[in-house]
Amino acid sequence: MFRKFLRMFSTEEISQMIQRLNLTSAVNKVQVFEGNVEIQMKLDQNYRQNRAMVLNSIKNIPWVKDCKISVAPSEQKAKDMGHLKGVKNIVAVASCKGGVGKSTVAVNLAFSIAKLGYKVGIFDADIYGPSLPTLINFKSHLESPVDDPKTILPIVYAGVKCMSYGFVSNNKKAVFRGPIVSSLTQQLLYNTLWEDLDYLILDTPPGTGDIQITLCQELPISSAVIVTTPQKLSFVDVLKGIEMFDDLKVPTIAVVENMSYYICGNCKELHRPFGLGYKSMLMKQFGIQNSYEIPMHSDWSKYSDMGSPVILTLPEQSDIVQQFRIIAEDVISETKRCKNTQRPVINYDPKDTMVNVTFHDKTVKISPYKLRTSCNCAGCIDEFSGQKLFRPEQIPQDVYPVKMEYKGNYAVAVVWSDGHRSSLYPFSQLETLA
Known part of the structure; x- marks a missing residue:
């Protein structure tokens, strides 16, 4: 009885704090259990500012042991999904840090899955720095059906449907505020005529900001693949990415460690310029069994810069092509398993x-x-x-x-x-x- 009274009193104190901050309309739910506070907040353009205000204020409450702030479930998933309604699985490829080769991995993963006989699309969600127009050498212009000017026909390259803001803007620099970028991303995604797809690869922008959170909330994302490099700084960002996907109920099924090693052309020995990396820690700490290494190789950047994905250019027996085939097979099997997994x-x-x-x-x-x-x-x-x-x-x-x-x-x-x-x-x- 005393514990119940204490919990009610503690919840009331947190609610009063939220009221003083004028954030009542931004908070969906407050829960308190033995000094641990959970607050569910609405995702809007002020989410990060509101979150920081709450965390700063809660430090002054002496009985609070821990405070976790999560994003409130979105109602958008129940709404009309537009042209996405025919997409069976959406796989997000994220990096949480720029410069690790995320887009290159996303593109080659998409074509690897397509080579296994599935209908595949790829959406480049980076408005500020779209990569897809560089990674595939396609010069055609976007078109719309005559009877539906709001719908956009995707570019089809080697059997994969592709869409990027870079195709719309002809790679002109985008200067927008956050809310406009989120809205633009959604319009481009929903208005593209994807038709029936087995897998849509979502190449998310680097980081864990509003766009990433909005996409995870708005879309029924099946699973996530995180791309990193062996450095500790990248590992720290991987943890942030996994935590973000956890909060948004998206299972992380694989980690791809890019630029892991290289084979010397003279001595043929394997060298790791950035160290061993943190794959074993990810497996132990998070139980993510699917972890892969992509080597540093001149063909990797050479063909990417030419707009010819290595998975379509190099011989089938090459190491990179074989590695991506394994990654593609595991992403497919893990995505299916996540849908059928019963948690203990x-x-x-x-x-x-x-x-x-x-x-x-x-x-x-x-x-x-x-x-x-x-x-x-x-x-x-x-x-x-x-x-x-x-x-x-x-x-x-x-x-x-x-x-x-x-x-x-x-x-x-x-x-x-x-x-x-x-x-x-x-x-x-x-x-x-x-």
């Missing part, structure tokens, strides 16, 4: 002080202490050696989960009573522990 049911029972995990009608119990000491986050495990950064005796025997929530279709996040907040347990790890 997980909860904590304070009566017997055990974590209950139900896999396919079979429930097993895991000790909270065992689960806590099995954490593979960067704060618990060294990124390269794999050694533990803590001693088991440092963890209280009576540790218990304060909060548990799903992360996409691959893991569950746990906040612990000892203050540890970055634990993430892939479903595969839970099965092993069970």
